[in-house]
Amino acid sequence: MIDSSYLSWPFFEERHRRYAHALAEWADTALEDNGHEDVDATCRALVRRLGEEGWLKAVVPQDYGGLSPAFDVRLLCLSRETLAYRDGLADFAFAMQGLGTGAVTLFGSDALKHRYLPPVARGEAIAAFALSEPEAGSDVAAMSTTAHPDGPGHVRIDGVKTWISNGGIADHYVVFARTGEGPGAKGLSAFMVDADAPGLTVEDRIEVIAPHPLATLRFDGCRVPVGQRIGAPGEGFKVAMATLDVFRSTVGAAALGFARRAMDEALRHAATRRLFGAPLADLQMTQAALADMATLVDTAALAVYRAAWTKDQGAPRVTREAAIAKMHATEAAQTVIDKAVQIFGGAGVRKGSKVEELYRDIRALRIYEGATEVQKVVIAREMLKLLAARDAAGGPVERVSA
Numbered sequence: 001m002i003d004s005s006y007l008s009w010p011f012f013e014e015r016h017r018r019y020a021h022a023l024a025e026w027a028d029t030a031l032e033d034n035g036h037e038d039v040d041a042t043c044r045a046l047v048r049r050l051g052e053e054g055w056l057k058a059v060v061p062q063d064y065g066g067l068s069p070a071f072d073v074r075l076l077c078l079s080r081e082t083l084a085y086r087d088g089l090a091d092f093a094f095a096m097q098g099l100g101t102g103a104v105t106l107f108g109s110d111a112l113k114h115r116y117l118p119p120v121a122r123g124e125a126i127a128a129f130a131l132s133e134p135e136a137g138s139d140v141a142a143m144s145t146t147a148h149p150d151g152p153g154h155v156r157i158d159g160v161k162t163w164i165s166n167g168g169i170a171d172h173y174v175v176f177a178r179t180g181e182g183p184g185a186k187g188l189s190a191f192m193v194d195a196d197a198p199g200l201t202v203e204d205r206i207e208v209i210a211p212h213p214l215a216t217l218r219f220d221g222c223r224v225p226v227g228q229r230i231g232a233p234g235e236g237f238k239v240a241m242a243t244l245d246v247f248r249s250t251v252g253a254a255a256l257g258f259a260r261r262a263m264d265e266a267l268r269h270a271a272t273r274r275l276f277g278a279p280l281a282d283l284q285m286t287q288a289a290l291a292d293m294a295t296l297v298d299t300a301a302l303a304v305y306r307a308a309w310t311k312d313q314g315a316p317r318v319t320r321e322a323a324i325a326k327m328h329a330t331e332a333a334q335t336v337i338d339k340a341v342q343i344f345g346g347a348g349v350r351k352g353s354k355v356e357e358l359y360r361d362i363r364a365l366r367i368y369e370g371a372t373e374v375q376k377v378v379i380a381r382e383m384l385k386l387l388a389a390r391d392a393a394g395g396p397v398e399r400v401s402a
C-alpha cells in the first residue's frame with residue numbers, strides 16, 4: 001500500500017496497527033497466485049486457510065474462540081480493507097463468516113453461540129445470511145417467507161430466498177421469516193438453519209460478473225427446532241438491521257481496499273508509462289484524476305473508520321454513520337476504479353488485468369447490504385429524527401438512535 005499513514009489516525013489503537021501490518025504481511029504471500037477457476041473450491045480453501053491462520057478470530061467474540069470481547073468493528077474493517085486490496089474473494093470469504101454469524105453473536109442464545117461460533121472462527125464451517133427474497137430485497141419488511149409452529153418445539157419454514165452469498169457451500173444460514181407477531185417489520189423472526197435441514201434445497205446457482213458462490217434457496221416445509229431462533233419472536237427485523245449496522249461499515253472498508261489498490265496501480269502506471277515524450281503523470285489531466293482519486297480514498301477512509309470507531313465506543317446504534325460509510329466508500333471506490341481504468345487505457349479493460357478485475361469486483365458493493373438508494377433513505381430519516389429530537393429537547397442532542 002503506497003499510503004498507510006491513515007493507520008496513525010486517532011481512530012486506532014496500537015493493537016489495530018499491529019494487526020493490520022501482520023495481516024498485510026501474511027496476505028502478501030499467502031494470497032499470491034490465488035487461482036479462482038473453481039470459486040466454490042477457492043472459497044472453501046480460503047475459509048479453511050483464514051481459520052487455520054487465526055484471522056477469522058476477528059469475526060466472533062473471545063468467549064467463543066474469537067479475539068475481542070465483542071465485535072471490534074475497526075478490526076473487521078481493517079481486515080476487509082487489507083484482504084480486498086489483495087484479493088476480492090479472500091475478502092468475501094472473510095466477510096461472510098462474520099455476516100453469517102453476526103446475528104448469533106449479537107442476539108443468539110448461549111447454546112447457539114457455543115454450537116455455531118467456534119467452528120466458524122476455526123474455518124471449519126461456512127456461514128451465510130439469508131434475508132433477500134425475489135420480491136423483497138430493499139424492502140425487508142415485505143418478505144413473504146413464513147415460519148409457523150409445527151408440532152411441539154418446532155417451526156416450519158416455507159419460502160424462497162435469493163442472492164444468498166455462500167449459497168450452495170454454506171454449512172448454515174441465518175434465515176429471516178415472517179412469524180406474524182405484528183404487521184410488517186414487527187412480525188419477523190430469525191432462525192439458524194443447518195444446510196442439511198430437511199426441506200431446504202439450493203434451487204439455483206447464480207453467476208455474477210465477479211464470481212463468488214451465490215444461490216437461490218427454497219424452503220419447503222423446512223422443520224427447525226424453536227431453539228434455533230435467534231433473538232425473541234417478532235424481533236427479526238431488529239436482528240437484521242443491527243447486524244447490518246455492524247457489517248455495512250465493513251462493506252465500505254472492502255470498497256476502500258479496492259479503491260486503494262486501484263489508486264496504487266494507477267499511480268505506478270502514470271509514473272512509468274511514457275507518452276508525448278514524458279511520463280503520463282506529467283499531464284495535468286492525469287494529475288487531476290489522481291488528485292480526485294486520492295481525495296475520494298481519504299474521505300472514504302474517514303467515513304469508514306469514523307463509523308467503526310463510533311460503534312466500538314459503545315454507541316448502541318450507528319445507523320447513520322454506517323450508512324454514510326457504506327454509501328460514500330462504495331460510490332467513491334467505483335469512481336476511483338473507473339478513473340484507474342481510464343488511466344490504463346486499453347490495458348485497463350484487458351481481461352485479467354488488476355484494474356479490470358477491480359472494475360468487476362466493486363460493482364456489487366453498491367447494491368448488496370442495502371443499495372446506495374436505500375442508504376440515502378436511511379441517512380435522511382436519521383437526520384430528520386435528529387431534528388425532531390433536537391426540537392423536542394429544545395437544544396442539541398448527541399444522537400437519537402441510542
Ligand code: COS
Pocket residue numbers: 131132137138139140141185237238241242244245317319368369370371374377378
Ligand atoms: N437497529 C435496530 N432497530 C432498527 C434499525 C436498526 N438499525 N433500523 C430500524 N429499526 C427498528 C425501528 O426503530 C423500528 O422499530 P419501532 O417501530 O419500534 O420504532 C423498526 O425497526 C422498523 O423500522 P422502519 O420503520 O425504519 O422500517 P422500514 O420497513 O421502513 O425500513 C429500510 C426501511 C429501507 C430502512 C429497511 O428495510 C432497510 O434497511 N432495507 C435494506 C435492507 C438491505 O440491506 N437489504 C439487502 C439484503 S442483505 S445483502
